[in-house]
Amino acid sequence: MSGIATAVVVGSVATGYMGSKASSKASSKAAAAQTEANELSIAEQKRQFDEVQKLLKPYVDAGTGGLTGQQDLLGINGTAAQQAAINNINNSSEMQTYLQQGENAILQNASATGGLRGGNTQAALAQFRPQLLNQLINQRYQNLAGMTALGQNAAAGTGNAGMQTANNISNLLQSSGSAQAANYINQGNAQANMWKGVNSAISNVGGMYMESKLF
Template sequence: MPLAAAGIGAAGSILGGITGGKASSAAARAQAQAQQAAIGEQRNEFNTIQANNQPYMQAGTSSLASMLNLLGLGAGGATGQQGAIDALKASPTFTALDQTGTDAILQNAAATGGLRGGNTQSSLYNNRSNLLASVIQQQLGNLGGLVNVGQAGASGTNAAATNTGSAISSILTQGGNTASSGILGGANAFQNTLNSLSQIAGKYFNPQPTLQLPPQISANGFGNTAATGIW
């Protein structure tokens, strides 16, 4: 009977330890999978934000380069600046405004009889010069607006990157804690199994001695051989 009881106890302890260890490992794996899914979702969200901001960032980058060239601060220096000004002069906007101003000056000169006068030539020169300065300023303003748009897009992407990094770091920390808990849970289950087996083995191989009380002495002097108890 003691051997059977010990076997049953040992089997129960082993089964409990194995079951507990597997449960801890399974829970840790499930949690790790959930955390990897969360990390993937965080990265997807960041990629979406980055893709949405990319056109604005590209526009801002290109506009900044054009602005620097127009100001003579680009990589091409004065040569780049002259190229930017020449491009403005050849633009449809400048060409249309220049033609409109020229037509107005010539019509006014013809009406007043001063078509061949020096004032007409001076007016045409000043009109073109003032128009170029105005178009340059307008172009700088337009480029500056696009640079601001690009900067806002870059700031949004940077903020998203920071938030994503923080979220993923937090998830990875939780994953480390979960893995540690799973390992410790399995180790504790195994240790409890060993402790239970040790206790069972100790009871089986080192049983406590059972002592019989000395026989009682009856009134007639003969001993009563029935045991009265256990020490």
């Protein structure tokens, strides 16, 4: 009877061990596959975000330049930067073109009305240049404001893409962690079930042995 009991226990241990090993191996493979898939997805998420940054960078840079230009005109970056910005407009080809056209129009009008040498003509010529410069400064500021808004929107788009990427990666990392945790739990359960089966086999053999003694 003891030989049969030993064989039963050994068989139970062997069967339980093989079952536990197979279950643990399957659980490990599943966790590894899930982790690998998540790592590939994380790499793709990062690649896509890098591409978004590259696409939006020119607009972000343009917006930064626009904001700097506005600050220069307002004197925020110092009087030297403000004067340089105004001089840039005053000496621009745009300013010279409009100035020449405007002055010619004033002179032609004065000539047609016989007031070429009059005080009104000289006053008009004296006032025209600063008025034109002020108009062009305001126009330049508005143009820069458009660039600033463009850059702001691009920066916001980059930020939103970054937040979405971070959330996606966080979820994937949590998924990998859950897969690994489930793997460890499954391995523990497999081992527990193995020893439970061994104990059950020993108990059954013990019962059989007691019955044989009684009868």
